[in-house]
Amino acid sequence: MNRKLLLPLLCLLQFTCYTYGQNKSKKQVKNTQLPEHFWDRTEVKVGLVGTVFWNNGLSVGAEYLWKENKKTKTRRGKERTNTHQFLFNGNLGFVTNFSSKTDTGAYTNYGLTWRRTNKKGKQFHIELNPLGYYRSFLPETYEVMGDEVDKVFLPGRGYYAPSLSVGIGRQRKGKVRSGSYFNINYTMITPYNSGALPTFSFQYGFRFNFKNKKQ
């Protein structure tokens, strides 16, 4: 390797190790005692999903809080506490293109969400759903086999559709409508034609916890 490049790289590595050590020494992690009741740890979510111009629809889902901890760290002399959560996550959605009838489908996906909430209730989350299924719904469809033409019942196709979402949100602690979220979602639909089809969509919605008392 070029010596001129090696020196700055070594400096960068040393600086990284040093600052990591500094941060580590100031960081405190405390696991949260979670409520035992299922519904206390479960939020239902309802949202709009789509690409604005093309397929749009509704998405409903649920999140079950699996683990939670509070991390306290000092930055520029101030103590900051963020809540980190891991949640099991499931979604069911329906999307359609009102204009063309060629882009209608339903999906369901399941996975894990990591979420960070600061003390103001602002949230950032990453949702990974390795288990996903997309079913397209086609209008009137005819299958041709040789000279035979048959109308297809409930036409459409099923695809494996894992997804990854990155989003922001806001928590409303203790309220029935317990939060809102905005996600950018990437889904890989496969096998699609002779390969895979990457799709992007937006999601905006609200989370509800019906065990909370405040409206």
Added chain:
Amino acid sequence: MKQSLTGNIKIGFLAIVTLLVNACSNDHTLSNLDATVFVRHKGADMPAYIKGNANEKIFLITLHGGPGGLGLGFRGNAFNQIEDNYGVVYFDQRGSGMSQGNYSEDDVTIDLMAEDVLALVKVIKRMYGNDSRFFLLGHSWGGALGPATLLKEQSEFLGWINVDGSHNPKDLYFEYIRNFERVAEAQIELGNSVPFWESVYDELDKVDRTTVSLEDFNRLNILAFDAEDSLKKDDFINGSENGNLKVSDYNILTFIWNLLKIQSILDDDIIGELSFTEQLSEITIPSLILWGRYDMVVPEFYAQQAFDNLGASDKKLVFFERSGHSPMFTEPNRFADEVLQFINQNK
């Protein structure tokens, strides 16, 4: 709280049912068709958008360019006039537009895509009766898929309309070079966009003049579209009217992804390889060849070649003097007149 939740669930359920009904309904009134149906054939589900007046059960099946173009990309003033008189079927070919399915890359062949078109004919007969009659129209790449289809089965069609069609991509690369030199010389002499046409010579110096490569072909293909833009800018040919295609008709991301994929599969079989010139003599149904005089994408040389080689005794060649690659958008009224006249004469 519970009551409002039940109310919301009911509203949500009704909304989903309405969406499903909307997504699946079609209008099959023959005088004013507006139906979207899918053709399922050998692993692919391909949408056919059937529109227009099919009182006489005459359908014009259109084959888009590309490969990977859009079926509904034809729509505009010219095709509105055709739809007023006949049924028009806009078809997203395998791996194009909003087509979906599950098949391997090896399954995608021009032969299979021609079979898909014949499958579409069977579906329309099933929907509207065996007395349905058909004309076939292909533009650009559709001008290669058309002959491929007709060479399999031409008895299903009353006529073939070739619009700036690429029946011979094998030699297109070298014809690009000849055509660029010819048009550049003429335009420089006329004093039109001289810097651009001089830059065309520079571009030609960069490509291999003896061997076809995909990279150089794509370079010349892009240059051909730029050249047409330059001709439009100088008012040497007409500007294109806006088509009827709405942003919402196609998911642009899906379209682009499909386009790149199908071209990556088929380009090697087409560019510098595919030619139907020798077999055109086997096509004997009435034929109409419509060509933009200043088509830089599939130069006018191929119009004459198609006309000379087609086996039909009833054939006609029409040049559009103020057009490039897509005369349906640059001279729409005359285009519609020619197509309607051809169908009226041969139906």
